[in-house]
Amino acid sequence: MREEYTYVVLADDDEDDRLFFTDAFEELKMQTKVDVYKDGIELMNALNQSDSILPNILFLDLNMPMKSGLECLKEIKMNPRFKNLSIAIYSTSASEEDIEDTFVNGANIYIKKPNDFKILKKILADVVTMNWQYHTSGLNKDNFLLRL
Amino acid sequence: MLLKSLYNSERFLKIIFGLSLFIVLVMGGFAYKYVKELSESFDEVQDAYQLHIELEKLLSALKDAESGKRAYIISKDSTFLEPLLVSGSELDNSLKRLKDLTKDQPEHQENIAELELKIDNSLKIFEKTLQLAQNNEVESAEFISAFREGRQTMNSVRFKVLEMTTHENELLGSKKARSSRSLSNAPMFVYYILIISLLILLLTYLQISKNLKILKEKNELLETFKESTTQSEIISKHGNWIWHIEDNTFEYSDNLYRLLGEEPQSFEPTLENFIAFTHPDDLDKLMEQVNKMMENEDLPFIHYRIIQKNGTIKHFKAYGKVLIDSDGHKKLLGTTADITDEIVNYRLIEERNLELERNNKELASFNYVASHDLQEPLRKIQTFISRLEEKEQDNLSSNGKVYIQRIKSSSGRMRSLIDDLLQFSRTNKSEEAFEDSNLNILLETAKHDLAEIISDKRARISSDSIPSMKVIPFQIKQLFLNLMSNSLKYSRENVAPVITISYSQTDISDLPKVKFSKHNRYHTITVKDNGIGFDQEYAEQIFTLFSRLHNKNEYSGTGIGLSICKKIVENHQGYIIAESHLNQGATFTVYLPITS
Numbered sequence: 001m002r003e004e005y006t007y008v009v010l011a012d013d014d015e016d017d018r019l020f021f022t023d024a025f026e027e028l029k030m031q032t033k034v035d036v037y038k039d040g041i042e043l044m045n046a047l048n049q050s051d052s053i054l055p056n057i058l059f060l061d062l063n064m065p066m067k068s069g070l071e072c073l074k075e076i077k078m079n080p081r082f083k084n085l086s087i088a089i090y091s092t093s094a095s096e097e098d099i100e101d102t103f104v105n106g107a108n109i110y111i112k113k114p115n116d117f118k119i120l121k122k123i124l125a126d127v128v129t130m131n132w133q134y135h136t137s138g139l140n141k142d143n144f145l146l147r148l
Numbered sequence: 149m150l151l152k153s154l155y156n157s158e159r160f161l162k163i164i165f166g167l168s169l170f171i172v173l174v175m176g177g178f179a180y181k182y183v184k185e186l187s188e189s190f191d192e193v194q195d196a197y198q199l200h201i202e203l204e205k206l207l208s209a210l211k212d213a214e215s216g217k218r219a220y221i222i223s224k225d226s227t228f229l230e231p232l233l234v235s236g237s238e239l240d241n242s243l244k245r246l247k248d249l250t251k252d253q254p255e256h257q258e259n260i261a262e263l264e265l266k267i268d269n270s271l272k273i274f275e276k277t278l279q280l281a282q283n284n285e286v287e288s289a290e291f292i293s294a295f296r297e298g299r300q301t302m303n304s305v306r307f308k309v310l311e312m313t314t315h316e317n318e319l320l321g322s323k324k325a326r327s328s329r330s331l332s333n334a335p336m337f338v339y340y341i342l343i344i345s346l347l348i349l350l351l352t353y354l355q356i357s358k359n360l361k362i363l364k365e366k367n368e369l370l371e372t373f374k375e376s377t378t379q380s381e382i383i384s385k386h387g388n389w390i391w392h393i394e395d396n397t398f399e400y401s402d403n404l405y406r407l408l409g410e411e412p413q414s415f416e417p418t419l420e421n422f423i424a425f426t427h428p429d430d431l432d433k434l435m436e437q438v439n440k441m442m443e444n445e446d447l448p449f450i451h452y453r454i455i456q457k458n459g460t461i462k463h464f465k466a467y468g469k470v471l472i473d474s475d476g477h478k479k480l481l482g483t484t485a486d487i488t489d490e491i492v493n494y495r496l497i498e499e500r501n502l503e504l505e506r507n508n509k510e511l512a513s514f515n516y517v518a519s520h521d522l523q524e525p526l527r528k529i530q531t532f533i534s535r536l537e538e539k540e541q542d543n544l545s546s547n548g549k550v551y552i553q554r555i556k557s558s559s560g561r562m563r564s565l566i567d568d569l570l571q572f573s574r575t576n577k578s579e580e581a582f583e584d585s586n587l588n589i590l591l592e593t594a595k596h597d598l599a600e601i602i603s604d605k606r607a608r609i610s611s612d613s614i615p616s617m618k619v620i621p622f623q624i625k626q627l628f629l630n631l632m633s634n635s636l637k638y639s640r641e642n643v644a645p646v647i648t649i650s651y652s653q654t655d656i657s658d659l660p661k662v663k664f665s666k667h668n669r670y671h672t673i674t675v676k677d678n679g680i681g682f683d684q685e686y687a688e689q690i691f692t693l694f695s696r697l698h699n700k701n702e703y704s705g706t707g708i709g710l711s712i713c714k715k716i717v718e719n720h721q722g723y724i725i726a727e728s729h730l731n732q733g734a735t736f737t738v739y740l741p742i743t744s
Contacts, residue, residue, distance in 0.1 A: 016528050092524045115530035115563065117538060 005031040006128050009055035010090065011043035011072065012036065013064040017113065021059070024121045030128060040067025044075060047082070054082065057127065059090040060107070062098055070101055077106045086132045094145065103144050108136055110145045161359075164352045168345060175341045182334045189327040196320045199249055199256075203309045206242040206263075209235035210270065214302060217274060221281045229278075239267060259312050266308060270301040378402065386485035389417070391468070393445060393478040398422075407464070407486045409456030427453035427461065445470050447482060463488045515573050522566055530559050561706075568708035572693070575623060575715045585621040587614040587673075591649065594628035601636050611649035617671060618743060623716045628675075630709040631736050635677035637703055640731070648676045659739060662723060667741035670722070676735040681728035690726060713738075 010021050018036045025034045035055070037043040044067065046052060058076075060069035069089065076082045087107045091098060094112040102110060109127065114120050123146065135143075213235040219228040243264055250256035277298055280291040378401075381387055387404025391397075398419060402412035408425050415421050419438065426434050430452040441447040447468030454462050468482035533556050536544075544552065591611060595602065602609065609632065632647060639645040654672045656665050682690065682697055689695050691714040694707040710726075713736075717724040721741050728734035 014524070016531075020531060092527060113527060115527040115534075117531050117534040120531070 005033050006057065007033045007053065007055045008035075008057050008059065008128065009043070010034070010036045010059040010061075011038075011040055011064065011069065012059075012061035012090065013039050014061070017061070020117065020120060021124075024117070024124050028121055028125055030125065032128060039064045040069065040072045044072060047076070054085060057086045057088055057132075059088050059111075062089060062091040062093070062102070070098075070105065073102060073105050073107055086136075088127055099141075099145055103141055107144075108132065108139065112145070161352065161355060164348060164355070168348050168352070171341060171345050171348070175338065175345070178334070178337065178341075185327055189323060192323055193320065195249055196316050199246065199316050200313060202242050202246045202249065203313055206239060206246070206267075207306060207309050209238040209242065210267070210302065210305060213274065214298075217278055217281075220278075221286060236271070239271075243267070255315075256312065259308065259315075263305065263308050263312070266301060266305045270298060270305055273298040273301055382406070384485070385489075386483055389482045389484065391441075391480040391482065393470075393480060404484060407462065407484065408454060409458060409460065425454040425456070427455055429453070441468065441480070445478065445480060447480065451487075461488075462486055463491045511573070515570065518566055518570055518573075523563075526559060526562055526566065530556070530563070533559065565706045565708075568706045568712070571626070572708050572712050572715065575626070575712055575719065582618045582620055584616055585619050585624065586616050587619070587624060590621055590625040591628045594625050594632060597629055598632055598636065601633070605636055605639060605645055607636055607639070607645040607647065609647045609649070612651040614651045614673060615671070617740065619720055619740070620716075623719060627713050627716045627738070630713050631675045631738075634709055634736075635675065635679055635734070637705060638677075638679040638681075638698075638734070640678070640680055643678065646678045648674075650674050650676070653742065654739060659723065660725065665741070667721070667743070669742040670739040671742055673738045673740070674735055675738075676733065678733040681730050681732050681734045682726075683730055684728060687726045687728070691724070 008025065010018065012018050012021070015038075018038070022034055022036060025032050035046075037046060047054070060072055062069040069091070073087060073089075076085060076087065087109075089098075089102045089107045089110045090113060091110070092113050094110070099110050109130075111123060111127070114123060127146070216228045216230070216235075220226065243260070246260050246263075247257070250260060273294055277291060277294045280286065280288065280294065285291050377388070381401060381403035385403075385407065387407050388401040389404055390399040392399070398417040400413075400417040400422075405412045405414060408422075423431070423434070423438075434450070434452045437447070437450045447466065449465060449467050451463065451465050454464055456462065463486070464484050465487045466482060466484040468480045470478060471481050472478050533552060536552060537556075541549070588611075591614070595609060601607075635647050636645055650673075652672045652674075654670045656662065656668050656670065659665075659670060686697055690697065691710050693711045695711075696705060696707040698705075714724055717738055717740070723739045724736065726734060726736050
């Protein structure tokens with residue numbers, strides 16, 4: 001069953017962004033299953049269920065109440081069960097500190113939320129179809145931030 | 149060196165003094181010896197002379213007796229016999245004196261004993277002849293033989309006396325020779341010693357006068373030093389004190405009294421009197437330190453407060469160190485400084501620092517608000533517009549479409565404002581360290597970022613080779629980017645922009661408007677274009693934040709780009725100037741210091 005689609009999960013506290021995200025995948029008509037969680041606690045609870053299906057790509061917003069994206073990232077990287085999880089940071093800001101912190105803590109790619117829906121669709125399509133193994137093996141600070 | 153230091157030392161004076169004392173003593177000894185010798189030889193001469201006289205007397209008494217006797221015999225006049233009686237007692241006296249004179253000369257004693265015997269003998273014969281003469285037996289053979297014998301005896305006495313005189317003369321002669329030998333050297337010797345003593349005295353005098361001069365100079369120096377210490381005490385608000393450890397007494401400098409708000413030396417310099425000024429809250433702490441000082445004979449830095457009589461509170465800092473003087477007395481030299489001003493200033497600076505920190509935090513949170521919270525709604529507005537354009541284009545009236553375009557351009561402008569503002573506030577020196585960078589690469593990167601607009605406007609950009617220098621790379625790239633985009637933006641209509649970037653070096657003296665700098669030479673990078681330029685009047689104004697020379701409908705822009713340039717250049721301790729005339733293009737010159 002799992003091989004037929006890409007399972008994509010987003011944790012974002014902003015309702016509009018969750019809507020853009022799901023709408024974009026809907027319009028893309030790709031073989032994807034999308035789940036969204038409204039904060040870090042909800043996300044981690046779901047992932048930590050022993051029978052949970054793990055996503056292929058996890059999109060993490062950074063600025064969330066209760067549990068921030070960075071905290072989720074650290075927790076995930078400490079748990080060996082999630083070691084094959086690809087993590088895309090999905091944030092409004094692209095400040096040096098945020099990029100540095102998430103890179104050091106093992107995120108795979110950093111996406112700055114675009115201000116154009118067309119561009120958003122292009123980014124998500126690129127990320128889902130990305131050769132993660134290739135990307136991760138050659139990952140460095142310069143290609144960590146996704147540029148269009 | 150050693151000799152010189154010995155010459156100058158106090159020990160040298162002591163040695164000289166000892167030497168002089170010794171020489172004077174020796175001189176005295178010699179003089180005493182000579183005088184003694186002289187008086188002895190005088191005595192000897194006197195004795196010899198006396199001996200002569202006595203012997204002469206003896207002989208003359210005998211002669212008198214003899215001649216008296218002869219006269220009596222011839223004249224039978226008994227008055228001629230009178231000298232006989234006198235000479236008899238004289239003889240006895242002479243003999244007695246002779247014995248006295250020669251009592252420590254055994255050979256003379258013997259001679260005198262012999263002489264006495266002979267005189268006795270002579271007197272006996274004399275008596276006999278006189279007897280015979282009184283009896284008128286002068287013609288008898290007995291008288292004649294006695295007379296002859298008397299004459300013989302008389303001769304032998306005379307001979308003996310001659311012998312004694314001769315002997316005494318010889319003795320005197322030899323003694324004279326001996327003493328004159330030793331005495332002839334004496335005046336010369338005394339003279340030499342006198343000269344040497346005088347020389348030593350002179351040397352000592354010179355040395356002492358030299359030492360006195362040095363002492364005087366040192367004293368003057370000390371006086372100056374004392375004066376300057378007093379002055380510096382007043383200026384730097386500190387006072388000195390001495391604790392004589394052995395007799396537990398204190399000395400306070402004048403200024404220490406002034407620090408306490410009192411007249412100099414207006415009270416006994418005792419520990420109790422000083423402690424009386426201490427702030428009650430600091431009393432225990434100070435007493436503890438003072439007790440420790442008494443125990444350990446040392447005082448580390450301590451800080452306490454005092455209250456002057458007029459109620460003013462002052463902060464004091466004290467420090468002390470033990471000194472052992474040349475006499476071996478131990479004293480603790482202490483310094484007490486009034487640090488009230490320092491403390492007040494320090495508190496002021498601390499407050500200012502806190503304020504600055506608060507401001508910095510506010511600025512940082514503003515940055516965050518700008519980067520995140522302000523961008524988020526804007527991003528959504530733009531995203532929704534893009535969705536409207538994409539999905540609802542056909543449902544909008546022509547007016548609606550225009551409104552959408554207006555909203556779109558306004559939100560786009562707001563985005564660039566936010567981005568530029570962020571860029572400006574992030575342009576801080578501390579953010580990234582300086583590193584050796586190839587500026588040609590940084591320029592190429594900036595050109596690459598502008599590739600689209602360069603090709604759109606058919607711009608030509610030429611550049612010199614720029615040497616590597618120590619810079620903050622991303623900021624210099626930003627500088628190139630902003631300057632070039634500025635030139636591209638303000639190009640003349642229908643004229644392809646030409647941008648020339650050149651490199652040279654400039655001496656500080658040739659730098660306009662720079663009066664003082666710690667660097668002597670500057671890298672000079674000029675960016676020259678053929679754009680619309682600006683009135684030279686605005687050459688400085690264009691670098692201020694949000695300043696724009698054109699309506700935003702004519703040229704897009706936020707008025708932040710050149711401010712960022714200025715900030716970047718200033719971060720690199722450099723200068724940026726702009727030169728232009730309307731419609732004649734603009735030249736921006738960046739000066740960056742050449743560091744060794």
